[in-house]
Amino acid sequence: MILQKEDIRRHTIAILVDNEAGVLARVIGLFSGRGYNIESLTVAEVDTREQLSRITIVTSGTLMVIEQIKAQLRRLVPIHKVSDLTVEGPSVARELALVKVSGTGDKRVESLRIADIFRARAVDSTNESFVFEIVGATEKLDAFIKLMEPLGLVDVSRTGVVAIARGPNPI
Amino acid sequence: MGDETMSGAEIVLKALVDQGVEVIFGYPGGAVLPLYDELFKQNRLRHILVRHEQAAVHAAEGYARSTGKVGVVLVTSGPGATNAVTGLLDALCDSVPLVCLTGQVPTHLIGNDAFQEADTTGITRPCTKHNYLVKDGSQLARVLHEAFYVARTGRPGPVVVDLPKDVLVGKAQYVGPAKVKHKTYKPQTKGDLKAIEEAVKLMVHAKRPLFYIGGGVVNSGVAACQLLTQLLHTTGFPCTQTLMGLGAFPGSDPLSLGMVGMHGTYESNMAMHDCDVMVCIGARFDDRVTGRINAFSPHSKKIHVDIDPSSINKNVAVDLAIVGDVAHVVEDMLKVWKAKQLRPDEKVLKAWWAQIDKWRAKDCLRFGSSDKVIKPQYAIQRLYELTKDRDTYITTEVGQHQMWAAQFYKFERPMRWMTSGGLGTMGYGLPAAMGAQIAHPKSLVIDIAGEASIQMNIQEMSTIAQYRLPVKIFILNNQYMGMVRQWQELLHGGRYAESYSAALPDFAKLAEAYGAVGLKVEKVGELDDVINQMISIDRAVIVDCRVDQAENCFPMIPSGAAHNEMLLGPEDEAEKPVSEDGMVLV
Numbered sequence: 001m002i003l004q005k006e007d008i009r010r011h012t013i014a015i016l017v018d019n020e021a022g023v024l025a026r027v028i029g030l031f032s033g034r035g036y037n038i039e040s041l042t043v044a045e046v047d048t049r050e051q052l053s054r055i056t057i058v059t060s061g062t063l064m065v066i067e068q069i070k071a072q073l074r075r076l077v078p079i080h081k082v083s084d085l086t087v088e089g090p091s092v093a094r095e096l097a098l099v100k101v102s103g104t105g106d107k108r109v110e111s112l113r114i115a116d117i118f119r120a121r122a123v124d125s126t127n128e129s130f131v132f133e134i135v136g137a138t139e140k141l142d143a144f145i146k147l148m149e150p151l152g153l154v155d156v157s158r159t160g161v162v163a164i165a166r167g168p169n170p171i
Numbered sequence: 172m173g174d175e176t177m178s179g180a181e182i183v184l185k186a187l188v189d190q191g192v193e194v195i196f197g198y199p200g201g202a203v204l205p206l207y208d209e210l211f212k213q214n215r216l217r218h219i220l221v222r223h224e225q226a227a228v229h230a231a232e233g234y235a236r237s238t239g240k241v242g243v244v245l246v247t248s249g250p251g252a253t254n255a256v257t258g259l260l261d262a263l264c265d266s267v268p269l270v271c272l273t274g275q276v277p278t279h280l281i282g283n284d285a286f287q288e289a290d291t292t293g294i295t296r297p298c299t300k301h302n303y304l305v306k307d308g309s310q311l312a313r314v315l316h317e318a319f320y321v322a323r324t325g326r327p328g329p330v331v332v333d334l335p336k337d338v339l340v341g342k343a344q345y346v347g348p349a350k351v352k353h354k355t356y357k358p359q360t361k362g363d364l365k366a367i368e369e370a371v372k373l374m375v376h377a378k379r380p381l382f383y384i385g386g387g388v389v390n391s392g393v394a395a396c397q398l399l400t401q402l403l404h405t406t407g408f409p410c411t412q413t414l415m416g417l418g419a420f421p422g423s424d425p426l427s428l429g430m431v432g433m434h435g436t437y438e439s440n441m442a443m444h445d446c447d448v449m450v451c452i453g454a455r456f457d458d459r460v461t462g463r464i465n466a467f468s469p470h471s472k473k474i475h476v477d478i479d480p481s482s483i484n485k486n487v488a489v490d491l492a493i494v495g496d497v498a499h500v501v502e503d504m505l506k507v508w509k510a511k512q513l514r515p516d517e518k519v520l521k522a523w524w525a526q527i528d529k530w531r532a533k534d535c536l537r538f539g540s541s542d543k544v545i546k547p548q549y550a551i552q553r554l555y556e557l558t559k560d561r562d563t564y565i566t567t568e569v570g571q572h573q574m575w576a577a578q579f580y581k582f583e584r585p586m587r588w589m590t591s592g593g594l595g596t597m598g599y600g601l602p603a604a605m606g607a608q609i610a611h612p613k614s615l616v617i618d619i620a621g622e623a624s625i626q627m628n629i630q631e632m633s634t635i636a637q638y639r640l641p642v643k644i645f646i647l648n649n650q651y652m653g654m655v656r657q658w659q660e661l662l663h664g665g666r667y668a669e670s671y672s673a674a675l676p677d678f679a680k681l682a683e684a685y686g687a688v689g690l691k692v693e694k695v696g697e698l699d700d701v702i703n704q705m706i707s708i709d710r711a712v713i714v715d716c717r718v719d720q721a722e723n724c725f726p727m728i729p730s731g732a733a734h735n736e737m738l739l740g741p742e743d744e745a746e747k748p749v750s751e752d753g754m755v756l757v
């Protein structure tokens with residue numbers, strides 16, 4: 001499918017920032033203040049010596065909006081690098097979820113069977129519950145969680161997407 | 172250790188001096204007393220005590236815009252900082268370089284709802300280009316030098332440095348500006364040469380070219396304005412200016428079509444609509460300029476030169492973007508043009524000019540003259556004629572008078588015109604005039620005001636008195652919030668809800684109360700005399716110029732209309748009602 005100019009597309013953007021007070025507020029404030037979408041956002045320090053944090057944002061908008069988002073991000077003073085992983089070559093994106101399922105009997109067995117298919121691990125279990133850890137693309141997590149719903153899904157915690165470009169080069 | 176240790180307050184003042192600061196506009200309070208104590212002990216920095224923190228920021232804007240230097244503001248924590256917010260956003264919208272120092276409660280009290288605590292960095296984050304909270308004295312000098320660098324580099328803007336009181340009192344080491352290099356903020360100033368060559372190619376082959384220039388040219392500096400003037404004279408292309416770009420190219424030059432946009436000239440807007448190559452330099456396709464966006468200049472290839480990449484393709488998709496400083500890019504354009512010995516097709520260009528002359532012949536700024544009542548346009552015309560040969564700086568408030576000033580006062584040079592464009596802040600003009608007068612003590616500085624706007628920072632008459640500033644305040648008194656009344660007439664059936672300026676003070680007496688001179692004029696025949704009198708008095712003067720209350724500002728592109736759907740005068744109002752889409756626009 002070829003996207004038209006006006007089509008809404010989803011992009012994953014990686015941002016390298018100085019790990020200083022208020023930097024996340026700057027990024028989030030930019031998105032909320034200008035009415036951009038945040039589908040997911042993750043942040044953590046990735047370089048303790050240089051005190052750099054990496055923010056991964058999944059956002060959506062028209063081509064013009066996506067370009068505008070990147071230009072606005074680059075304008076923030078403590079930003080080192082903004083990289084659009086969706087267009088700058090192939091990349092790997094992963095998300096982790098912890099999924100709690102409560103129940104006994106057949107449903108409990110079924111949840112374990114499905115977890116196996118999805119290569120989810122049980123990281124906690126009681127007689128009447130499991131906590132599964134699942135890693136993968138957002139769609140895989142979505143599918144897993146959906147299947148768990150009728151089997152006693154009670155709680156979900158997701159990290160949001162982290163992503164990195166394939167190949168030898170840094171951001 | 173080499174470098175000496177000193178108190179945070181001493182570090183701040185030393186950093187300001189090392190940054191070449193001469194004047195600070197400020198207002199004291201508990202959190203900044205250590206700074207005021209240091210100011211007391213020295214005589215290199217001049218402090219101008221305003222009467223409201225908003226005015227301190229506007230004064231610093233007037234100072235910055237009339238000199239090209241960074242304006243400096245000093246206010247206390249809490250209410251001092253919140254009062255400054257309007258000014259900060261004003262400076263952000265109009266790209267004015269400022270450093271605003273705000274006091275803060277001591278670091279150990281931050282977050283405790285302490286007396287006069289405000290989350291200043293939180294509040295000002297979307298109102299500044301950047302801001303800092305300095306929690307550690309060892310970072311103070313670096314942050315201050317960085318703040319000046321960020322404020323003046325790239326697209327200029329306001330920077331806040333929030334200073335907890337313990338950091339001002341505690342001792343730390345000073346570092347000079349030369350030792351501070353910014354890690355991340357390095358805007359691109361040289362434009363891509365390939366793109367510039369392509370732009371020149373588009374330009375030379377254009378049949379209906381048009382330069383559309385804005386405040387970015389002024390910000391780029393006097394040299395940029397001169398280079399652009401050279402480029403225009405080399406090409407012979409017409410040029411229209413935004414409200415912020417007035418003066419970047421001589422207003423009386425035959426190539427100038429005047430202002431573009433909502434209250435711009437007919438010829439400018441028609442040329443914008445019909446051009447085939449638009450060269451936008453240092454302007455941002457603001458909604459006040461474009462009119463209805465889907466009808467904006469439908470047949471043109473658009474070239475956009477800007478130092479801020481986020482201005483490009485924001486409102487209008489352009490065909491060729493050049494990121495860089497105007498001075499560099501225009502210089503390269505000239506070089507390419509000259510090296511290739513280019514010459515546009517004169518016959519084609521002549522036909523375009525013939526079309527433009529037809530639009531010009533409409534004489535869109537004409538107004539019904541009167542000998543009974545002073546027409547506001549006439550008042551500005553006379554003010555222009557009687558002051559144009561002097562060393563004059565003009566500021567304005569916001570409203571009809573602002574637009575008439577923009578239409579009827581011709582600026583030949585940059586940095587002579589200061590108005591609140593992006594934010595449209597009533598109350599801007601008086602403090603801005605103050606700042607300009609501080610920077611240019613011998614010049615004629617005039618605030619063209621409305622009777623409503625002037626009351627938003629009227630307390631600054633006291634500052635003007637204290638420093639004996641000969642600022643002239645020329646009020647076009649129509650007893651209405653005229654611009655509001657005009658919109659109510661156009662959009663709301665003439666129901667003038669709350670737009671009448673009731674209970675106005677006697678402005679002449681008010682002037683006297685503040686130690687200034689008050690003049691009043693109602694008769695057309697006396698206008699010149701009063702203006703001349705105003706000029707000749709070397710003190711502050713308020714002129715209460717009573718003008719036609721019913722006059723509206725034309726031409727006008729009503730909200731939601733396109734450039735070629737302008738209202739030229741009251742006779743058009745009834746014929747072209749505002750669309751439903753237009754009703755929701757500001």
Ligand SMILES: Cc1ncc(C[n+]2csc(CCOP(=O)(O)OP(=O)(O)O)c2C)c(N)n1
Nearest residue numbers: 570571572597621622623624651652653654
């Ligand atoms: C701080 C602020 N509040 C409200 C407005 C909305 N506004 C725009 S023009 C205007 C009326 C200005 O009246 P006046 O100063 O008398 O100027 P005139 O239009 O009559 O020339 C108002 C209220 C504004 N621009 N700024």
Ligand SMILES: [Mg+2]
Nearest residue numbers: 621622651653
């Ligand atoms: Mg008025």
